[in-house]
Amino acid sequence: MANYLVTGGAGFIGSNFVHQVLGTTGHSVTVLDALTYAGNRASLEGLPVDRFSFVQGDIADPDVVNDLVAAADVVVHFAAESHNDNSLRDPSPFIRTNLVGTFTLLEAARHHEVRYHHISTDEVYGDLELDDPGKFTPETAYRPSSPYSASKAGSDHLVRAWVRSFGLEATLSNCSNNYGPYQHVEKFIPRQITNILDGGRPKLYGAGLNVRDWIHVEDHNSAVLQIIEHGRIGETYLIGADGERNNKTVIEAILSLMGQEPDAYDHVNDRPGHDLRYAIDASKLREELGWTPRYRDFESGLAATIQWYRANESWWRPQKAAVEAAYAAQGQ
Numbered sequence: 001m002a003n004y005l006v007t008g009g010a011g012f013i014g015s016n017f018v019h020q021v022l023g024t025t026g027h028s029v030t031v032l033d034a035l036t037y038a039g040n041r042a043s044l045e046g047l048p049v050d051r052f053s054f055v056q057g058d059i060a061d062p063d064v065v066n067d068l069v070a071a072a073d074v075v076v077h078f079a080a081e082s083h084n085d086n087s088l089r090d091p092s093p094f095i096r097t098n099l100v101g102t103f104t105l106l107e108a109a110r111h112h113e114v115r116y117h118h119i120s121t122d123e124v125y126g127d128l129e130l131d132d133p134g135k136f137t138p139e140t141a142y143r144p145s146s147p148y149s150a151s152k153a154g155s156d157h158l159v160r161a162w163v164r165s166f167g168l169e170a171t172l173s174n175c176s177n178n179y180g181p182y183q184h185v186e187k188f189i190p191r192q193i194t195n196i197l198d199g200g201r202p203k204l205y206g207a208g209l210n211v212r213d214w215i216h217v218e219d220h221n222s223a224v225l226q227i228i229e230h231g232r233i234g235e236t237y238l239i240g241a242d243g244e245r246n247n248k249t250v251i252e253a254i255l256s257l258m259g260q261e262p263d264a265y266d267h268v269n270d271r272p273g274h275d276l277r278y279a280i281d282a283s284k285l286r287e288e289l290g291w292t293p294r295y296r297d298f299e300s301g302l303a304a305t306i307q308w309y310r311a312n313e314s315w316w317r318p319q320k321a322a323v324e325a326a327y328a329a330q331g332q
């Protein structure tokens with residue numbers, strides 16, 4: 001049984017990964033997380049104490065990282081500054097965490113010869129036109145648009161350089177937009193659900209024709225586990241579940257599922273540089289590793305997510321007012 005070091009394990013996707021690893025395998029997990037505004041210890045409740053430990057620390061701090069990586073069999077790197085809108089307000093933490101933090105982990109993994117898996121995003125490929133029949137593949141050229149996606153693109157390049165130059169045993173995955181429980185209320189779907197629960201209205205950027213390729217967080221993580229266990233070293237796997245929808249359609253679906261009129265939302269200022277469309281071709285992952293998603297019906301996954309936010313107000317309430325105040329300052 002292996003010892004996994006999971007960075008960013010108190011965040012949305014990382015915490016789901018920790019629950020999945022401990023629930024479906026006999027591996028042990030150590031989480032390294034700085035508990036920034038996005039990290040929440042409450043997302044890691046109910047885990048087996050004999051196989052789980054938590055360290056609060058910064059991935060850009062070599063002293064913290066070195067000892068933890070030396071004790072691990074696998075590093076799974078989720079930690080990041082993850083929100084595009086924040087990167088437009090202040091890019092600096094994105095450079096430190098996403099670039100310097102990744103560099104610090106790579107150096108430790110190189111020195112201690114530890115297997116490394118890198119979590120990244122489809123946003124590194126920029127965007128597609130709405131009428132483009134194509135999707136992103138592992139061969140698509142990098143063309144990031146925002147400080148967030150540029151910092152993730154840079155971190156991907158570092159990983160590939162460490163594989164080629166130093167023989168690091170690494171794999172990479174680039175996933176599309178995740179949804180599900182425990183997602184921070186700054187993100188699109190939880191923001192709209194909690195606005196409605198608060199008696200307010202959803203907020204759509206611009207005309208809302210931008211398309212995102214939605215995947216349930218459980219499906220993202222089942223793919224990550226497959227790649228760690230069976231993926232080829234040095235390879236990049238794209239993770240997606242053919243879930244393309246435009247933002248307007250998603251807001252209308254949330255409103256209907258919550259018993260509201262489907263047009264009861266506000267148009268607000270668009271995001272500067274707003275990517276038009278993301279779409280993932282996951283055929284390499286499906287054909288080479290035999291992965292398939294479990295959540296095939298977006299509307300029922302969305303209904304379950306709405307139910308989770310209804311039932312877990314104590315988890316999201318402390319963040320809501322500050323998030324809305326920051327959006328209001330941008331006319332969003």
Ligand code: NAD
Binds near residue numbers: 037080
């Ligand atoms: P999140 O913002 O919910 O969580 C990020 C976690 O990283 C938090 O717990 C935070 O405390 C921690 N963290 C931040 N800076 C740190 C630092 N310097 N040191 C240690 N910990 C730090 O993010 P998420 O949505 O769960 O995303 C996780 C990863 O998945 C990111 O790498 C992101 O780029 C990638 N990704 C996200 C999506 C998505 O739809 N959310 C899609 C594809 C890829």
Ligand code: TDX
Binds near residue numbers: 085204206211212271
């Ligand atoms: O209130 C809103 N209204 C709105 O119309 C918000 C918060 C967002 N939007 C739009 C912008 C995007 O087109 O919804 C779409 C989704 O927005 P986000 O949830 O901010 O996600 P996105 O920018 O697409 O990035 C996400 O997917 C890729 C994650 O946040 C990233 O971490 C991941 O890399």
